[in-house]
Amino acid sequence: xxKVRGTGIxxxxxxxxxxxxxxxxxxxxxxxxxxxxxxxxASTDLGxxxxxxxxxxxxxxxxxxxxxxxxxxGDTDTGPHCMGTFASxxxxxxxxxxxxxxxxxxxxxxxxxxxxxxxRPDDLEADGTGFIGVKGSPDRKIHLxxxxxxxxxxxGKTVAGRGIFFKxxxxxxxxxxxxxxxxxxxxxxxxxxxxxxxxxxxxxxLSLHSVYEIGRQVNPALVEGQIRGGSVMGLxxxxxxxxxxxxxxxxxxxxxxFEYILPLAPDVPEMEMRVLExxxxxxxxxxxGFGEMTANAPIPxxxxxxxxxxxxxxxxxxxxxEVVLRALEAKK
Amino acid sequence: MAxxxxxxxxxxxxxxxxxxxxxxxxxxxxxxxxxxxxHLKMVRSPLHHARIRSIDFSEAEKVPGFVRAFTYKDxxxxxxxxxxxxxxxxxxxxxxxxxxxxxxxxxxxxxxAETEEAANEAVARVRLDLEELPxxxxxxxxxxxxxxxxxxxxxxxxxxxxxHCRRIRFGDVEKAFAEADYIVEGCYEPKPIEHAPLETTxxxxxxxxxxxxxxxxxTQALYFSMDNTALILQVPFxxxxxxxxxxxxxxxxKVDVIVEPIAALAAMKIGRPVKYLYTRSEEFNxxxxxxxxxxxxxxxxxxxxxxxxxxxxxxxxAGAYNRHTPYAVTKHAANITGPYMIxxxxxDAYCVYTNRVPTSAMRGFGVTSASFATEVQMDKIARxxxxxxxxxxxxxxxxxxxxxxxxxxxGDATLVEVVQAAAEMVGHPVRxxxxxxxxxxRDYSPERHQPLQxxxx
Numbered sequence: 001x002x003k004v005r006g007t008g009i010x011x012x013x014x015x016x017x018x019x020x021x022x023x024x025x026x027x028x029x030x031x032x033x034x035x036x037x038x039x040x041x042a043s044t045d046l047g048x049x050x051x052x053x054x055x056x057x058x059x060x061x062x063x064x065x066x067x068x069x070x071x072x073x074g075d076t077d078t079g080p081h082c083m084g085t086f087a088s089x090x091x092x093x094x095x096x097x098x099x100x101x102x103x104x105x106x107x108x109x110x111x112x113x114x115x116x117x118x119x120r121p122d123d124l125e126a127d128g129t130g131f132i133g134v135k136g137s138p139d140r141k142i143h144l145x146x147x148x149x150x151x152x153x154x155x156g157k158t159v160a161g162r163g164i165f166f167k168x169x170x171x172x173x174x175x176x177x178x179x180x181x182x183x184x185x186x187x188x189x190x191x192x193x194x195x196x197x198x199x200x201x202x203x204x205x206l207s208l209h210s211v212y213e214i215g216r217q218v219n220p221a222l223v224e225g226q227i228r229g230g231s232v233m234g235l236x237x238x239x240x241x242x243x244x245x246x247x248x249x250x251x252x253x254x255x256x257x258f259e260y261i262l263p264l265a266p267d268v269p270e271m272e273m274r275v276l277e278x279x280x281x282x283x284x285x286x287x288x289g290f291g292e293m294t295a296n297a298p299i300p301x302x303x304x305x306x307x308x309x310x311x312x313x314x315x316x317x318x319x320x321x322e323v324v325l326r327a328l329e330a331k332k
Numbered sequence: 333m334a335x336x337x338x339x340x341x342x343x344x345x346x347x348x349x350x351x352x353x354x355x356x357x358x359x360x361x362x363x364x365x366x367x368x369x370x371h372l373k374m375v376r377s378p379l380h381h382a383r384i385r386s387i388d389f390s391e392a393e394k395v396p397g398f399v400r401a402f403t404y405k406d407x408x409x410x411x412x413x414x415x416x417x418x419x420x421x422x423x424x425x426x427x428x429x430x431x432x433x434x435x436x437x438x439x440x441x442x443x444x445a446e447t448e449e450a451a452n453e454a455v456a457r458v459r460l461d462l463e464e465l466p467x468x469x470x471x472x473x474x475x476x477x478x479x480x481x482x483x484x485x486x487x488x489x490x491x492x493x494x495x496h497c498r499r500i501r502f503g504d505v506e507k508a509f510a511e512a513d514y515i516v517e518g519c520y521e522p523k524p525i526e527h528a529p530l531e532t533t534x535x536x537x538x539x540x541x542x543x544x545x546x547x548x549x550x551t552q553a554l555y556f557s558m559d560n561t562a563l564i565l566q567v568p569f570x571x572x573x574x575x576x577x578x579x580x581x582x583x584x585x586k587v588d589v590i591v592e593p594i595a596a597l598a599a600m601k602i603g604r605p606v607k608y609l610y611t612r613s614e615e616f617n618x619x620x621x622x623x624x625x626x627x628x629x630x631x632x633x634x635x636x637x638x639x640x641x642x643x644x645x646x647x648x649x650a651g652a653y654n655r656h657t658p659y660a661v662t663k664h665a666a667n668i669t670g671p672y673m674i675x676x677x678x679x680d681a682y683c684v685y686t687n688r689v690p691t692s693a694m695r696g697f698g699v700t701s702a703s704f705a706t707e708v709q710m711d712k713i714a715r716x717x718x719x720x721x722x723x724x725x726x727x728x729x730x731x732x733x734x735x736x737x738x739x740x741x742x743g744d745a746t747l748v749e750v751v752q753a754a755a756e757m758v759g760h761p762v763r764x765x766x767x768x769x770x771x772x773x774r775d776y777s778p779e780r781h782q783p784l785q786x787x788x789x
Contacts, residue, residue, distance in 0.1 A: 056340045060339060248471070281743065
């Protein structure tokens with residue numbers, strides 16, 4: 001009959017870290033005689049690019065090139081404890097642990113270089129290209145490999161550091177719910193535009209405009225990847241996905257990708273995104289966790305857009321064609 | 333640190349494992365092939381709720397390639413709960429079902445065989461004698477008198493330190509309702525959702541010559557899975573060695589510790605590597621889902637659009653067992669007012685057990701549902717009072733210095749800024765005073781934000 005359009009908005013917060021704290025993560029750093037800093041962890045990369053982002057944080061904190069930083073993770077025999085990759089926590093927790101470990105490693109490294117250059121450790125800087133030298137004296141510098149070899153063979157010193165991020169678990173007051181459920185909060189506002197076919201109940205998301213405030217971006221390309229991926233996941237949640245389509249009836253479960261409807265390439269709408277950066281007080285370089293929230297914000301924005309288009313009060317998801325048609329029927 | 337000082341942070345450097353992923357060189361669990369590796373398949377409950385009278389393995393044992401069957405009697409500490417590591421209890425989920433099954437697909441017995449085909453054939457030949465029991469599927473039905481009770485402590489809900497539910501009590505909602513110009517109610521129902529990772533949940537457990545067990549796993553949390561496994565097997569933590577770190581899609585679906593304990597036990601008992609990797613059908617039908625909720629809102633709103641009170645009764649469907657849902661409900665309760673300053677809040681959030689596949693962690697853990705309910709409700713309020721949806725969010729948006737209903741002062745707020753930026757992006761006009769609002773436009777004294785004292789803009 002008719003295709004009608006609507007616009008909807010949502011604005012959300014998302015807490016960083018396990019709800020009540022008590023979720024420490026450790027990092028150990030040691031420098032080999034190749035000039036490489038090995039960062040040992042037990043954190044997992046779910047495909048979001050954790051290994052890359054943590055190498056960036058390590059390189060920044062140490063003042064060395066990315067090529068001199070190796071992330072060694074995924075083995076409980078060699079990696080210190082990490083609570084796990086969930087709760088939008090790992091970049092925040094492991095990042096802070098890495099910065100702390102880097103400070104300790106740098107201290108010994110600078111002592112070695114100070115001896116080599118006959119300078120004071122306080123006068124040294126790591127320039128990010130692989131050299132450590134005296135501030136303001138471009139000629140007085142040595143390369144990481146030479147510093148590492150001198151430490152090992154000349155001074156008998158190990159360049160290593162230990163780090164941990166720890167927020168104690170303070171529990172919940174059972175009477176009032178008083179608690180400390182976040183380390184910091186990220187924010188987002190999403191505007192969705194939809195077109196609804198009032199005859200078939202079919203919904204097409206035309207566009208998603210997103211603004212995220214996530215403290216500081218470590219890797220803007222990976223941030224964009226999270227927003228794009230999360231937006232499509234949220235779209236799937238809003239329109240298609242449920243394991244029990246007639247919940248709470250447990251029947252009619254989908255057994256695989258042919259029956260469980262997920263968004264495909266033609267369903268991906270026009271997307272525009274902007275990232276604001278207000279560095280957090282306690283994140284590594286001001287980072288806030290935002291991995292999860294990119295799938296949250298689009299869902300109510302899309303459902304609000306559908307209600308805006310139809311004049312309905314749909315309050316569940318997924319909004320399948322059946323839900324749309326029943327809502328239109330109820331309106332009559 | 334000043335902006336100009338940063339050299340690597342803030343740069344879109346190439347992702348380190350990207351080339352490996354897109355060229356198929358990354359090793360996932362299904363790529364692991366070890367000498368003498370065996371395959372584990374599960375005998376699962378075909379019913380939603382039943383008593384187990386007997387299990388007959390006699391025909392299964394005749395299948396060529398059959399190695400061994402395992403039941404709950406083989407599991408040293410069969411009843412566990414994943415979050416015992418952070419003090420959540422009591423233990424209530426069996427690794428393998430004992431006298432009763434609480435959901436369709438629940439693990440009853442494990443069969444280990446030389447090949448996947450032999451394991452599947454043996455599973456098909458196991459004869460279960462089950463007595464069907466009445467199931468309960470609806471969260472509110474489950475709490476009514478006369479509902480089938482599925483938990484040994486006699487109630488179909490989790491106990492929060494002596495309470496039926498996770499409570500938030502902040503200000504006085506009833507007093508505020510009496511002063512409100514509008515009461516806006518709503519019922520919000522996000523349904524259960526599958527994580528749908530491309531790589532299904534799984535592991536390979538390998539007994540080593542020194543008596544340790546190496547477990548190659550795609551868990552999202554190596555130590556969490558390892559420590560739970562050690563507790564279930566009743567072995568010292570350092571007898572286990574977990575290897576992973578690369579996951580083919582998690583989304584919260586790979587923190588449940590279901591495959592590792594039974595695979596490690598089997599490997600220890602038969603002295604050979606054991607692979608237990610979910611089929612696509614298992615991933616969709618028996619792995620945990622996102623928590624379904626039924627959330628009732630009652631909001632008190634003034635005619636100028638301020639939300640002065642919110643009362644929430646929320647039911648989270650945990651399915652048959654805890655997994656991570658009791659903890660998610662606490663996060664849900666904390667975030668149920670969204671990023672808004674509401675001075676009077678009352679929340680009762682229940683974690684309810686039903687005879688459905690357990691729900692657990694998923695991306696957005698308790699907050700996805702809270703954001704959904706809050707944001708759809710926000711538009712309903714905007715329609716009720718006749719306000720612009722951007723402006724009503726700017727009016728109610730929390731500011732630095734405000735008090736959250738869980739009694740923590742807001743510190744890193746930028747809600748106003750993202751709403752203003754989004755309005756600008758889509759060309760939506762925002763009028764004064766909304767245009768000039770910002771997240772630092774309150775003074776920082778938390779005492780100023782007492783319940784029932786609406787602030788002037």
